[in-house]
Amino acid sequence: MKRNIRRASALIIFVLAGCAGCPMDPFGNGDNRLVILSYNCQNLFDDVRQGEEYPEYDPSSGEWTNETYLGKLAALAAAIQKAPEEPDILLLQEVENSGTLERLSRDFLPLGGYDFYAAPRAHGAAVQTGLLSRIPVEKLLVHRPGGSESERNILEIWLNPEGDEGGERIVLMNNHWKSRLGGAEATEPQRLRSALLLRRRVEELNRDFTGINILFAGDFNEDPWETGREYPTALGTKEDFVAPPVIRVAGESDEDASGEESAAAPDFYAFWSEIPEGGSYFYGGTWERIDHFFWNRSLADGSGWDVAGCILVDDPLLLNEYGTPLAYSGKTMRGYSDHLPLLLVLERQ
Numbered sequence: 400m401k402r403n404i405r406r407a408s409a410l411i412i413f414v415l416a417g418c419a420g421c422p423m424d425p426f427g428n429g430d431n432r433l434v435i436l437s438y439n440c441q442n443l444f445d446d447v448r449q450g451e452e453y454p455e456y457d458p459s460s461g462e463w464t465n466e467t468y469l470g471k472l473a474a475l476a477a478a479i480q481k482a483p484e485e486p487d488i489l490l491l492q493e494v495e496n497s498g499t500l501e502r503l504s505r506d507f508l509p510l511g512g513y514d515f516y517a518a519p520r521a522h523g524a525a526v527q528t529g530l531l532s533r534i535p536v537e538k539l540l541v542h543r544p545g546g547s548e549s550e551r552n553i554l555e556i557w558l559n560p561e562g563d564e565g566g567e568r569i570v571l572m573n574n575h576w577k578s579r580l581g582g583a584e585a586t587e588p589q590r591l592r593s594a595l596l597l598r599r600r601v602e603e604l605n606r607d608f609t610g611i612n613i614l615f616a617g618d619f620n621e622d623p624w625e626t627g628r629e630y631p632t633a634l635g636t637k638e639d640f641v642a643p644p645v646i647r648v649a650g651e652s653d654e655d656a657s658g659e660e661s662a663a664a665p666d667f668y669a670f671w672s673e674i675p676e677g678g679s680y681f682y683g684g685t686w687e688r689i690d691h692f693f694w695n696r697s698l699a700d701g702s703g704w705d706v707a708g709c710i711l712v713d714d715p716l717l718l719n720e721y722g723t724p725l726a727y728s729g730k731t732m733r734g735y736s737d738h739l740p741l742l743l744v745l746e747r748q
Contacts, residue, residue, distance in 0.1 A: 431747040433534075433560055433704070435571070436486035436712075437616040439680075439690060440475050441727055441736035442526060444468065444495045445502075451525050452495070455729075467729035472499070474727050476507035478735040481714040482742050485511070487533050488558075492551075492575040492618045494518045494529035504531055521552045528554050528573045528617065535559070537568070542600065544592040551575045553596060560704070560747075567612065567703045569745070570604060572597060574617030576633070584630050590621055594633035594645035601666075601695070612704050614745075615646075615667065615693040618738065622688055623648045623669045648693065667693040670709045670741060679711065679739040681723035692743045707746040713739055 444456040446468040456463045479489065494500060500516035511533060518529030519541045528551055530536075540555035554573040559566045574597075577589035597615065604611050625632035625644065635644030647666040670692040678686030698706050717735050719725040726737035 432707075433488070433558075433569070433745040434482075434484045434486045435488045435490065435614070435616065435692075435743045435745070436479065436482055436740055437490040437492075437573070437690065437692060437743070438478070438740040439492040439575070439618040439736060439738035440478075440494065441738065442493050442495075443471060443475060443491070443499050443503075444526075445499050449495070451523070453525055456495075456525075463729055467732065470729070470732045471727055472503050472507050474735045475503060478712075478717055478740065479508065481716055482712050482740060483710060484742065484744065486742070488556075488571070489513065489531040490554075490571065490573040490616045491518075491529045491531070492573070493526040495526060496520060497529070500529050500531055517554075519552055519554070521550070524551045526551065526575070528552055528575050530554060530556060530571075530573060532556075532558075535562070542596055544589070544596050550577065550589060550593070553593065555600070567747075568608070569612045569614065569704055572600075572613070572615045572617075574615060574619055576617075576619045576621065578620045584628075587630060587632060590619070590633040591631065591645060598645050610697050611695075612697045613695040614698060614743070615691065616741075616743075618690050620689050623671050623691060623693075646693070667695055668699055668706070669693055670743065674711060677711065677713070679724075679741060680737065690738055690741055692741055698745070702748055704745050704747050706743065708744040710742040710744075711739060712742055 442453065442456055444452055444463060446458050446463065446465040448458045454460060458464065479486065497516060497518045500518055504511065504513040504516055513531035513533050515532040515536050516530065517539060518527045520527060521543060536556055537559045538557035542553040542555060544550045556571040556573065558569040558571065560569065561567060574593065576593045577586050579586050601613060604613060619634065621632065621634050623634055625635045631642040633645050634648055636648060648669045649667065649672060671688045678688045679690040680687045692709060694706050698704060717725060717739060724737050724739055725734045727734040
């Protein structure tokens with residue numbers, strides 16, 4: 400696989416007939432290159448009371464105003480523009496609604512060409528997963544893990560970058576799993592539900608579409624290689640677990656001494672596999688790797704669309720004086736997010 404990795408069950412179906420099969424607008428990055436950015440943008444709320452906001456983002460409290468909302472949009476746009484390559488697709492987490500993304504695209508990223516935007520609401524969840532795209536979205540599916548009203552949607556985004564009926568499809572899954580607030584073991588069942596939903600969906604896709612390209616992204620609130628746990632985990636490798644992880648991630652043991660992939664190939668390859676230190680989120684004095692890209696073997700087989708590179712967007716602008724993410728503050732109107740963005744590049748071989 401060609402890689403250049405470095406730092407720097409409810410279902411709603413939206414069939415976008417107007418985009419299916421239409422010619423692709425030229426990429427800003429070239430017809431054979433697709434750039435995707437995933438970013439937990441830290442509570443992008445608008446200035447209209449909806450009733451499900453977190454208390455500090457409820458406009459009726461007087462703390463979250465039109466000024467702080469516009470400041471947040473400006474900060475988010477500035478963070479996106481610090482990516483070393485201009486993204487074709489933005490996969491965002493912690494977005495209140497589609498209206499915030501429309502405003503972001505129209506007023507703060509007007510030259511980006513992000514004509515498609517969506518953040519379908521999950522009743523009971525204060526924040527959603529969302530996306531903006533400058534290339535046609537063929538189909539958008541919305542999955543709900545269930546079990547709790549607070550669990551967020553998983554967005555399934557179908558792309559046909561070549562723009563013709565026989566083109567090679569790419570399926571993106573934008574995630575925001577349950578946080579570990581309340582304890583990692585106590586909250587693991589909710590992450591397991593999200594992982595099981597993905598696992599079953601992947602099985603369906605592999606059954607119905609041989610060789611389909613699948614890419615997971617988002618804030619999973621879990622390390623890619625959960626090891627040493629005394630309870631089952633959503634993510635992990637084939638070794639050092641109580642029960643097999645729901646989604647198995649490539650580890651060092653998946654290659655033999657010659658560097659060739661073992662017969663027991665992993666289900667997914669991980670963004671963090673070749674980044675030796677650091678992370679995308681800093682908590683309790685420790686860097687955490689809870690934001691991810693995971694891709695299947697079809698995006699690593701040397702033909703068609705393949706992962707060509709991944710970058711942790713750690714531009715100094717996005718960091719505080721301690722070198723950790725500079726979170727946005729409505730009081731000071733400074734900062735960006737408590738997470739760092741991840742960038743992934745796909746190239747057509």
